[in-house]
Amino acid sequence: MKKSTLGTSTIAIAFFMLSVTFCNGQEKKESQKNTIDLVQARKEIVKKVKQFEDDVNNADSLAVANHYATDGTWGAIKGKDNLIFAWGKTARSIAKSNLKVRFTTNTVSSDGEFIFETGLFEFVEKDNSVKRQGKYLLVWKKEAGEWKVYRDLDL
Structure with missing residues (x-):
């Protein structure tokens, strides 16, 4: 069969x-x-970067540290207390030099989980002349429904 x-x-x-x-x-x-609306994300990130800039220029290290995720880092600096200390020292140094810091977002992209932002930072004098400038890379992640800085690097 x-x-x-x-x-x-x-x-x-x-x-x-x-x-x-x-x-x-x-x-x-x-x-x-894992889809992120990059147009909306860019608006949110630009707004957060402006607040970050204001907090640095007001030497409010606690507010600056609150922009970071709980596991966020600024270069090799990690941990909220360390971020508060480092940003306090940096912000006071900027203020003592009679400078302001200005951040400009250049690019925003995403892998569906994180947002990657590149930008320009400038230290400016009262007459708006640029004393020093450089580039940065921020990696943002959502924490409790809010975008927070996960990694902060000078380029």
């Missing part, structure tokens, strides 16, 4: 098609879950 291979093949093909459909559905769900 000869077994029917047509029935077995049909079942195998149906199972394969079902598997592909299921996997594609999962992929779409994952990519939809």
Whole structure:
């Protein structure tokens, strides 16, 4: 007696098609879950950077440290107390020099989980002349529904 291979093949093909459909559905769900509206994200980040700038220029190291995620770092500096100390020292030094710091966001991109911002920082005198400038990279992550600085690096 000869077994029917047509029935077995049909079942195998149906199972394969079902598997592909299921996997594609999962992929779409994952990519939809990690989608960030970059236009909206840029608006939020620019606003946060302006507040960060104001906090540095007001020498409010506690407010500056609050922009960082709980596991956020500024270069090799990590931990809220260390961030408060370091930013306090930096902000006082800027103020003592009669300078203000100015941040300008250049690019904003995302991998679906983090936002990557590159920008320019400038130390400016009262007449708006630039004394020193450089570039920075900030990696932002959501913490309790709010974008916080996860990594802060000078470039």
